[in-house]
């Protein structure tokens with residue numbers, strides 16, 4: 001997709017630099033946060049350890065990268081055709097859903113082993129909703145590949161709904177991650193500064209992704225009117 005502001009002479013160069021810098025920052029934040037959580041949780045050391053690892057990989061890494069690849073400023077496959085981007089997007093989203101389901105199974109099984117009740121915290125409840133929504137969102141995206149499945153719906157309309165609901169799913173994932181960071185396990189594992197820095201990661205990524213998706217669709221609207 002051509003950048004909405006490309007070719008517009010009124011845009012100061014500093015704005016273009018800022019957009020590129022924020023896309024690069026989002027890549028760095030999601031990678032650093034995922035590596036940090038992997039080091040902290042040490043996956044494989046217990047059933048629990050798989051939960052923060054898989055969930056961070058799903059929502060901070062795979063889902064963020066799946067959306068960022070459409071960024072006109074910071075996509076790692078910027079020069080590839082839109083069709084290729086769509087394909088890489090759904091592969092990353094399938095990985096996201098698979099990791100989310102594995103993370104959910106790990107924590108549910110861990111609770112079962114310890115005889116603890118399920119879905120009793122805000123994090124547990126919202127987390128369950130997030131995993132259901134991301135699975136539904138992925139199923140609802142199938143007509144974007146097989147358009148004949150959604151008779152009477154234009155592709156443009158399907159794409160608009162997919163982007164809007166995808167953004168809501170991303171925000172749900174970010175809030176679930178943040179609530180996970182408030183858990184007794186995480187607060188006991190890190191110091192105060194590390195906690196604030198960690199919390200900044202999903203919050204910042206959510207703001208930058210929200211900006212990317214809304215500006216792409218606002219620009220399309222502007223072009224139409």
Ligand code: HEM
Pocket residue numbers: 051052055056059104107108111117118119120121122123124125126127128130131172173174176177180181183184185186
């Ligand atoms: C978007 C990402 C996440 C989702 C969707 C999610 C989902 C869930 C769900 C559904 C449960 C409840 C399982 C049950 O009751 O059987 C749970 C529990 C838990 N999660 Fe997560 N989680 C996420 C990220 C994290 C992260 C990053 C951490 C740690 C930093 C974490 C730590 C915990 C802990 C300690 C529990 C057990 C206590 C509780 O039920 O609140 N989670 N999570």
